[in-house]
Amino acid sequence: MSQHPEAAARFIADNERMAWHDRSIWNARKKRDLASHSIEEWEQLRSWASDIKEHTLAHLDHYLEVFEKQATANGVKVHWAATAEEHNRIVLGILRENEARHMVKSKSMLTEECHLNPFLEANGIEVIDTDLGERIVQLREEIPSHIVTPAIHLKKEDVSKLFEEKLHTEPGNADPTYLTREARKHLRAHFLACDAALTGVNFAVAETGTVVVVTNEGNSDLGVHLGKVQIHSMGIEKLIPKWQDLGIFTRLLARSATGQPISIYTSHYTKPRPDVPMHIILVDNGRTEQLSREHFRKSLACIRCGACMNTCPIYRRSGGHSYGSTIPGPIGSILTPGKDLKKYSPLPFASTLCGSCSDVCPVKIDIHDQLYRWRQIIAEEHLLPKYKTIPLGLAGRIFARGKRYDQAGRIARWWLRRLPAWMVNSRLNAWSKHRDLPNAPRNSFKEWYEQNRPHGS
Amino acid sequence: MDPKKQILDRIRSIRQAPKPYPPQAIESQEKDLAEAFTGMVKLSGSTLLRFEDQQTMIDEFVKAGHPVNEWVSTWDPLIRMGASEAGKITDARIVISCAVLPGKFGVAENGAVWVPEEAMGQRTIPFLAEHLILIVHAKDLVATMHQVYAVNQPGSYGLFIAGPSKTADIEQHLVLGAQGPLAHTVILLG
Incomplete structure (x- = not known):
C-alpha cells in the first residue's frame, strides 16, 4: 500500500528542507501565472484544448487507426502494446533486430510506468537517461519526483556529491553551471556511442502520423539523430486529430509547465532518415480501463505539464516520492488509483480539495472533483483505515440530526x-x-x- | 490475442456520447511582429541582430572578422564565402563551432523559429553546433503558433528552436548550454 501520510511525515520532519521545496516549486507556479496572464485568449485556449481532447477520446479508435495508417505510409513501423510487459518486449525485440546494445533515452514517464530500464538492463542492454534531471535520479537509483523537473527534490550539493562519486567531478564544487557542463560531456560521449534512441511523445498527430517531442536540452534530438534506430513510446491518449491542433497545445504546454513562452525544442518526427528504422509503440496499459470509467475518463486528457503539482499545497510540502506512484501530485492521485485501488487508496486523500489543480489545468481536467469521487468509491469499497471510518461514522451520526x-x-x-x-x-x-x-x-x-x-x- | 484488436475492441465496447470537434476562430493579432519577436528572442537568452537585407548583413556582420571558413551552413552565400556544407559533415565527433541555417518562419509570441529538414543539411547539425545562428526574413514573421501551423508543413522532420539549449534541473538554476548549442543567435533581415 502506498503510505502517503507516513512518507509525507518523513518529508516534513526536515522543516527547513520542506520549506525550501515548497518555495522552490511555488516559484514555478508563479512563472506559470505570469506566462498565462500574458495571453489574452488563455481561457479560450483551455476550452479548445479540453474540447479537442474530449473529442479525441470519444473517437479514439478512429484516430488510432488514422494515425497508424498515416505513420505507416510515412515509412514508420507502428506497434501496439496492451500491457507494459508487451511494450517492453517490443522494445527489446527492436533492439535485438538492430543489434543495438547501448540505448539513450529522453524523458518518458511512460517508460517509467512500464519499468523499461530494469527490464532492458536484465537483458544486457545499457540504458542511459539523457535528460539532466532524469540522469541525476537514474544515477541515484531513484524515480523522478516531478514529471517535468525530475530532480526537483535535490539540492545542488546533493548533485555535486553524486557527480563527484559517479562522474569524478571536483569535490565540493556545487556550481550548477559547472555541474551541467560536466554532465554535458558525460552525456555527449553516450550520445556518440549509442546505437539506439528511445523517446516519449508529447503529442501524436493522427492526420499526419507525426510524433512531437518537446525538450529544453536538445537531448531527444541528439539521441534520435545519432542512433541507428529510433523508437517513440506513447500512451494511446497522446493523440490529437490535426496538425493545426498543435498551435493550441504548444501555446499551453510550456507556459503551464515552466512559464516559458515555448520550450527550446519542439521536434516533429514524421518520416525516418534513409536506412534508419523508425518505430512507434502505442501503449494501452490500463488506459482503456480508465476510459471506460465515465467520471475519470477526462483524466486521460492530461498533457503532463505538471502545473497541478506546482500549485498543490500537499505536493509542495510532501514531495513527489511520498506518493509512491510513477506520476505524483493531483493528476497522479486520480490516474493511479485506477491501476490498483487498494494499493493507492491513500492518494485521493493527499489533497485539501481546494481546487487549485483544476484551475491551473491547461486542458480543464476536473481534478479535485475526481479526487472527491475516488474518495467516495474508496469508502464504498471499505478501503478506508479505521482512524478515518470511526471518526467519520461518528461525525455522520452527529451531522445527520x-x-x-x-x-x-x-x-x-x-x-x-x-x-x-x-x-x-x-x-x-x-x-x-x-x-x-x-x-x-x-x-x-x-x-x-x-x-x-x-x-x- | 492481437493487441491492436484487443485495444480497439476495448475502446469500441465503451459507450461514449459523440463529442464534436470544436470550431476554432483564431483572430490574427495585428501588431508590430518584428518588435514582439525581437523581445522574445532576447528573453530566451539569445542574441538578435537585425539588418536591412542580405547584402548589408554580409558586409556588416559576416565580413567583420568572423572565421567563415570554420562555419558550417546550408546557405549558398556563406558556402561561397568558404563555409563548409552542412550536408557533408559525416563525423558527429567533429566540433562545429558555428552553424548558420536559414529559418523558414519566426513566431512573434515566443521567438521560436521553424527549421525544416531541408534547411539543416542533416538532422544533427542544429544540435551539434556550439553556436547556432538562424536567419529569418521579417516578411516570414507570424503572430502566433496558430498562424505558423497554418503554413508550415510536417515534411519529414522539422522543429521549432527558441533559444540555446538550456536546463534548470539543478535546483532550478537556469544554465544556458545543456546538451545542444551553448549560444543562439537570430538574424532578422528586413
Whole structure:
C-alpha cells in the first residue's frame, strides 16, 4: 500500500528542507501565472484544448487507426502494446533486430510506468537517461519526483556529491553551471556511442502520423539523430486529430509547465532518415480501463505539464516520492488509483480539495472533483483505515440530526474552554500537530444569527 | 490475442456520447511582429541582430572578422564565402563551432523559429553546433503558433528552436548550454 501520510511525515520532519521545496516549486507556479496572464485568449485556449481532447477520446479508435495508417505510409513501423510487459518486449525485440546494445533515452514517464530500464538492463542492454534531471535520479537509483523537473527534490550539493562519486567531478564544487557542463560531456560521449534512441511523445498527430517531442536540452534530438534506430513510446491518449491542433497545445504546454513562452525544442518526427528504422509503440496499459470509467475518463486528457503539482499545497510540502506512484501530485492521485485501488487508496486523500489543480489545468481536467469521487468509491469499497471510518461514522451520526449537532457543539465548546491547552492540543489531536486550536467561542454561529438577524427576515 | 484488436475492441465496447470537434476562430493579432519577436528572442537568452537585407548583413556582420571558413551552413552565400556544407559533415565527433541555417518562419509570441529538414543539411547539425545562428526574413514573421501551423508543413522532420539549449534541473538554476548549442543567435533581415 502506498503510505502517503507516513512518507509525507518523513518529508516534513526536515522543516527547513520542506520549506525550501515548497518555495522552490511555488516559484514555478508563479512563472506559470505570469506566462498565462500574458495571453489574452488563455481561457479560450483551455476550452479548445479540453474540447479537442474530449473529442479525441470519444473517437479514439478512429484516430488510432488514422494515425497508424498515416505513420505507416510515412515509412514508420507502428506497434501496439496492451500491457507494459508487451511494450517492453517490443522494445527489446527492436533492439535485438538492430543489434543495438547501448540505448539513450529522453524523458518518458511512460517508460517509467512500464519499468523499461530494469527490464532492458536484465537483458544486457545499457540504458542511459539523457535528460539532466532524469540522469541525476537514474544515477541515484531513484524515480523522478516531478514529471517535468525530475530532480526537483535535490539540492545542488546533493548533485555535486553524486557527480563527484559517479562522474569524478571536483569535490565540493556545487556550481550548477559547472555541474551541467560536466554532465554535458558525460552525456555527449553516450550520445556518440549509442546505437539506439528511445523517446516519449508529447503529442501524436493522427492526420499526419507525426510524433512531437518537446525538450529544453536538445537531448531527444541528439539521441534520435545519432542512433541507428529510433523508437517513440506513447500512451494511446497522446493523440490529437490535426496538425493545426498543435498551435493550441504548444501555446499551453510550456507556459503551464515552466512559464516559458515555448520550450527550446519542439521536434516533429514524421518520416525516418534513409536506412534508419523508425518505430512507434502505442501503449494501452490500463488506459482503456480508465476510459471506460465515465467520471475519470477526462483524466486521460492530461498533457503532463505538471502545473497541478506546482500549485498543490500537499505536493509542495510532501514531495513527489511520498506518493509512491510513477506520476505524483493531483493528476497522479486520480490516474493511479485506477491501476490498483487498494494499493493507492491513500492518494485521493493527499489533497485539501481546494481546487487549485483544476484551475491551473491547461486542458480543464476536473481534478479535485475526481479526487472527491475516488474518495467516495474508496469508502464504498471499505478501503478506508479505521482512524478515518470511526471518526467519520461518528461525525455522520452527529451531522445527520440538527438537535444532536447543536448539543454536541455546546458540549464541545464548554469543554474546549475549560480543558488545559496541553490536553486540547495533545498528540491525539492530529489537527494540532503544527498549530493550536483557536479559543472556542461561547455561542455557535447559529445562536449568534438567531440573536442578531434583522427583524422580519 | 492481437493487441491492436484487443485495444480497439476495448475502446469500441465503451459507450461514449459523440463529442464534436470544436470550431476554432483564431483572430490574427495585428501588431508590430518584428518588435514582439525581437523581445522574445532576447528573453530566451539569445542574441538578435537585425539588418536591412542580405547584402548589408554580409558586409556588416559576416565580413567583420568572423572565421567563415570554420562555419558550417546550408546557405549558398556563406558556402561561397568558404563555409563548409552542412550536408557533408559525416563525423558527429567533429566540433562545429558555428552553424548558420536559414529559418523558414519566426513566431512573434515566443521567438521560436521553424527549421525544416531541408534547411539543416542533416538532422544533427542544429544540435551539434556550439553556436547556432538562424536567419529569418521579417516578411516570414507570424503572430502566433496558430498562424505558423497554418503554413508550415510536417515534411519529414522539422522543429521549432527558441533559444540555446538550456536546463534548470539543478535546483532550478537556469544554465544556458545543456546538451545542444551553448549560444543562439537570430538574424532578422528586413
